[in-house]
Amino acid sequence: MSVRVRRVHEAPEPDDGVRVLVDRLWPRGLAKEAAQVDEWPKALTPSTELRRWYHADGGSYEEFRERYEAELAAPEAAELLDHVRELAAKGPVTLLTASKDTGHSHAAVLARLLAG
Template structure:
């Protein structure tokens, strides 16, 4: 099982496998052709409230990760996470995000849960 996180703005690579956009909003200035996104499970992303809370600098990454993991136990999110987990059994999966610091984003939480 090979799962990795990359910025969606980086050019696609042959080893990316299935490219899964894990952001709720489409990345600014990026065409769908250039992004080469295979899956876009919007319901797998953090809630707007949690995203705003974290980006406002009101809490630590660790607290954000804890809250996001709690959100992922909701039925729709859990089902989508299972769907991505199934993809990892078939070959490489690349989680794509527009986050400037993917290592401290929701994508890193997903990577840990899928790895």
């Protein structure tokens, strides 16, 4: 199973496989054609409240990860997570985010869950 995280603003690469945008909001200044996004499961993204807490209030990444994983246990999010896991079982999946620090983002949490 191949899952990787990339910034959505980077040019698509041939080995990206299925490109899944994992941000709730469409990235500013990016044309949909340029992004070449195959899927955009908005319900798989962190809630607005959690996102604001983490970015605006300076929450710790570990606490963010725990809260986000709890959100992913909700039925709709869990179903979407299973869907992306099925995609990854068939071939490469690239999780796309506008986050500048992909290693400490919700996309990294998703990648870890999908790989494990």
